[in-house]
Amino acid sequence: MNQLIDVKNIALEPDQLVHNDKIATPMYTSSELFEQEQEKIFHKTWVWVAHASEIPDKGSFKLSKVGREPVIVVRDRKDNIHVMVNRCRHRAATVCEVHKGKTSSFQCPYHGWGYGLDGSLRALPNPEQYGDDFDKSQHGMLKLRVESYQGMVFATFNDDIEPLEDFLGAAKKWIDLFMKQGGGYPVKTLGEHQFSVPMNWKVQLENTTDAYHFPIVHKSFLQSLDEEAEKTFTFLDGEGFVEDLGNGHSVMVMIPELVDLEEDLDRKIPERFEELAQALRDEGYPEDQVRRIVRAVGGSGFNLNLFPNVACSMAFFRVLTPVAVDKTDIRHIALGMEGGPDIANRVRLRLHEHFQGPMGFGSPDDAEVWERIQRGVDGGAELPILVNRGIEKEVPGEAGPRGHVSDETGMRAAYAMWKRMMQE
Numbered sequence: 001m002n003q004l005i006d007v008k009n010i011a012l013e014p015d016q017l018v019h020n021d022k023i024a025t026p027m028y029t030s031s032e033l034f035e036q037e038q039e040k041i042f043h044k045t046w047v048w049v050a051h052a053s054e055i056p057d058k059g060s061f062k063l064s065k066v067g068r069e070p071v072i073v074v075r076d077r078k079d080n081i082h083v084m085v086n087r088c089r090h091r092a093a094t095v096c097e098v099h100k101g102k103t104s105s106f107q108c109p110y111h112g113w114g115y116g117l118d119g120s121l122r123a124l125p126n127p128e129q130y131g132d133d134f135d136k137s138q139h140g141m142l143k144l145r146v147e148s149y150q151g152m153v154f155a156t157f158n159d160d161i162e163p164l165e166d167f168l169g170a171a172k173k174w175i176d177l178f179m180k181q182g183g184g185y186p187v188k189t190l191g192e193h194q195f196s197v198p199m200n201w202k203v204q205l206e207n208t209t210d211a212y213h214f215p216i217v218h219k220s221f222l223q224s225l226d227e228e229a230e231k232t233f234t235f236l237d238g239e240g241f242v243e244d245l246g247n248g249h250s251v252m253v254m255i256p257e258l259v260d261l262e263e264d265l266d267r268k269i270p271e272r273f274e275e276l277a278q279a280l281r282d283e284g285y286p287e288d289q290v291r292r293i294v295r296a297v298g299g300s301g302f303n304l305n306l307f308p309n310v311a312c313s314m315a316f317f318r319v320l321t322p323v324a325v326d327k328t329d330i331r332h333i334a335l336g337m338e339g340g341p342d343i344a345n346r347v348r349l350r351l352h353e354h355f356q357g358p359m360g361f362g363s364p365d366d367a368e369v370w371e372r373i374q375r376g377v378d379g380g381a382e383l384p385i386l387v388n389r390g391i392e393k394e395v396p397g398e399a400g401p402r403g404h405v406s407d408e409t410g411m412r413a414a415y416a417m418w419k420r421m422m423q424e
Helices: 031-042 164-168 171-182 201-207 219-223 227-232 271-282 287-297 342-355 362-376 409-423
Strands: 047-051 060-066 069-075 081-085 100-102 121-123 145-149 152-156 187-197 241-246 249-253 302-306 310-313 316-324 327-337 401-404
Touching (some): 047 060, 047 187, 171 287, 171 302, 187 342, 201 316, 201 327, 241 409, 249 409, 287 342, 327 362, 401 409
Antiparallel strands (some): 060 100, 069 081, 241 401
């Protein structure tokens, strides 16, 4: 009984909710705690909002979220990227409802206030009615601080936060490696699919570096592969690892030989990619470039979790948006090669659809168990949620503890950061 938690009398204090090897059930169920997270985490740290390829041209924009707050990510005429709260400064209507596009300005549909691409108030009907002391420069859209790394665009409401590169820290090395899947071309987004799951956002935060579930939840996916590919994805007995990278970030290396996609290019081309390799040769690509492209098409051999809302997962971005204590929106964004061969990008899309697409094997199976977790925590609230796997066998890594590929090191990393931020 000493493992139970007195949830009836527990205060919503980080020390009582998060221990090194377990968390309390209210972490998934408390609406009050969820509201605190929006302020203390999503309002205070760097949150991923877009990839630069989604807004490639001057005037390009897309809608995104920082926590629950709707924002517009836009590239202005000087090629600078801005992130603004999608709200008119007059009577609060959204100034944009188009998910993605290109424009020269934004205009509120209610009373016609017009804003430039940098969020500044440019014009409004009958301004004389506001008096002589009305200053348009003080009534622009609310802007966030914006910084980018390797095309990944982050924004924050916190003007006093450390620079993005300092926040990413040891994760930068892994982002650099992840972007090598461009095969010599810049990485670009190819498309995405979105869905909602009745779960707390932290359930998804845990999943990206959870290899323990893979052979169980994704058994149907493994059965859909040829023998060679199935062997590649049977990695629990391999030499992979999961490592705490600091600031809540973590990496799970599943296929070590695919960590650096520009190494070992002389390795035998997998049978499932031989047709692609020959097609590239037929299009006139030299053999060294063929091998580089083909090797990149399958994606990196690791998942990188960036606290609090984005993962670089083998060959796609997974983005979470907290909606309510028991609802989370998920976006799976397929990645390709900007200027690369069309046939290679088509293969990448087919691979994405096979696992992460709405009719694929990965997303439906993951969503089912995520939902079952949220249903399960409605019972036995005094029982802790265990994140203790491998804790006694961890060894020092480059930036933090390192464990077996199936250990819960990544979850402990995320909850250590959660605890730190919630105590500030």
